[in-house]
Structures are given as C-alpha cells and as structure tokens.
Amino acid sequence: MASVPDVEDAAGDLWLPVRKARAHELVIEVIEDRILSGVLKVGDALPPERELAANLEVSRAGVREAVRVLESQGVLRSQPGAGAAAGTFVAALPREALTRFLRLHVALSNFTIHDVTEARIVLERASAASAARDLHSAARAEIEAALAAGEAAIGARGAFNEADTRFHLAIADASGSGLSAALTGAIREAVRVPLLHAIERNADWGDQSALLQREHRAIAEAIFDGDAERAASLTEAHIRRATSVLFEA
Numbered sequence: 001m002a003s004v005p006d007v008e009d010a011a012g013d014l015w016l017p018v019r020k021a022r023a024h025e026l027v028i029e030v031i032e033d034r035i036l037s038g039v040l041k042v043g044d045a046l047p048p049e050r051e052l053a054a055n056l057e058v059s060r061a062g063v064r065e066a067v068r069v070l071e072s073q074g075v076l077r078s079q080p081g082a083g084a085a086a087g088t089f090v091a092a093l094p095r096e097a098l099t100r101f102l103r104l105h106v107a108l109s110n111f112t113i114h115d116v117t118e119a120r121i122v123l124e125r126a127s128a129a130s131a132a133r134d135l136h137s138a139a140r141a142e143i144e145a146a147l148a149a150g151e152a153a154i155g156a157r158g159a160f161n162e163a164d165t166r167f168h169l170a171i172a173d174a175s176g177s178g179l180s181a182a183l184t185g186a187i188r189e190a191v192r193v194p195l196l197h198a199i200e201r202n203a204d205w206g207d208q209s210a211l212l213q214r215e216h217r218a219i220a221e222a223i224f225d226g227d228a229e230r231a232a233s234l235t236e237a238h239i240r241r242a243t244s245v246l247f248e249a
Contacts, residue, residue, distance in 0.1 A: 174223070
C-alpha cells in the first residue's frame with residue numbers, strides 16, 4: 001500500500017509525490033488526509049489537474065478519476081471555465097450525499113428491525129427534545145405542514161407513509177443538528193420499502209393510521225409547548241408501538 005505524504009509538511013510542500021499504486025485511490029487518500037488534518041478547508045481550490053498529477057507523480061487520468069469519485073460523494077465540486085472562479089474546490093458535504101451513502105450501507109448491512117428501532121429511538125428522542133428546547137418559526141411551520149399532510153392521508157397507505165417520513169424528518173431538522181437529520185433520513189430511506197410492505201399487509205390500516213396521527217399530534221404539541229422530556233418520551237413510545245404493530249404482529 002502506498003504511503004501518503006506527512007500532514008506536517010509545510011504549505012509549500014502540500015502536494016508531495018506518492019509511490020505509484022492505484023493512482024486514483026492514492027489521490028483520494030491524499031486529498032482526504034489534507035481535509036481531515038484541516039490543511040484543506042471548505043472553499044479551498046485544488047491545484048490544476050496537470051499540476052496535481054505532476055506533484056503526486058500520478059497520471060492525469062488518476063487525478064481525474066479521484067476528482068470524479070469525490071464529486072459523487074459531495075466532497076469536491078468542479079466549476080468549468082476560466083479565471084479565479086474556475087477549478088476544483090472543496091465543497092461542504094451536502095446532506096443528500098451523506099444520506100445516500102448511509103442509506104445504502106444500512107440497507108446492505110441487513111440490520112434487523114430491532115437494530116433499526118433502537119437506533120431510531122436514540123436519534124429521535126434527542127431530536128424531539130432539542131426541537132422542544134429551541135423551536136424556530138420555520139421549523140414549527142414544517143412540522144405543522146407534515147401534520148396536515150398526515151391528516152389528509154389517514155387511511156391511505158403510500159401517502160401516509162410519505163407524510164409520516166416527512167413528520168419525523170421535520171423534527172430531526174428542527175433539532176438543529178444536521179448530522180442527526182442526515183442519520184434519521186438515511187435510516188428512514190433504508191427501511192422505506194419494508195415499512196411500506198408492512199403497512200400494505202396491515203388489515204386494520206385505517207384505524208392504525210388514525211392512531212399514528214394522534215401520536216404525531218401529541219409529540220408535536222409537546223414540542224410546541226417546550227416540554228423536552230414529554231416530547232422525547234412520546235417519541236420513544238410512538239416508535240416502539242408502531243414497530244410492534246407493523247413488524248411483530
């Protein structure tokens with residue numbers, strides 16, 4: 001395995017050569033190392049492709065492939081053209097990219113529903129409590145919109161499932177933690193299909209969806225009242241009961 005240049009190199013020696021192996025993987029490793037060490041920050045430009053390839057002693061194709069991979073992950077962004085605005089820059093990692101990455105790994109790892117439920121409880125209890133402590137008007141409006149979508153979808157299956165997801169993500173967003181929101185979204189997306197299949201199998205869905213919606217309203221009221229402990233407790237009870245009804249019946 002090829003080594004990566006030392007993080008402690010002076011700024012002028014930022015792009016030292018690496019021993020040749022799989023070129024694009026080495027370039028990725030160097031760029032990731034510089035980001036993790038704080039040498040590269042959001043908005044910083046990478047050297048031009050030709051210069052970076054020469055400095056690292058790899059092919060331009062290897063640099064190009066590394067940039068393509070990191071762009072797909074939301075780590076880099078490329079701006080075509082000429083002048084100072086053109087080039088390849090370190091980007092703030094979009095939540096959509098992180099969510100896509102996580103949901104695939106959650107799905108491929110084949111976690112049990114119990115595992116998913118326990119993870120959801122940890123995340124969503126914290127999100128509900130944080131939202132209750134410091135709820136901004138825009139976050140409240142999104143929670144209310146999600147509640148309205150749920151009311152309109154009671155008895156429906158796919159539509160209520162979408163509204164249910166929107167409600168839980170609205171609370172995660174309201175927590176103020178982008179990472180919690182991304183993790184919550186990834187978990188919800190990973191179980192979206194089995195959850196919908198469980199809903200479709202439920203013969204008493206009309207009553208169940210109405211009960212789920214009442215629980216949503218109770219959670220929202222606790223958040224709006226600023227009662228963090230009640231919001232967290234109601235969220236846990238809601239997740240456990242829904243899981244028991246849909247997956248363990």
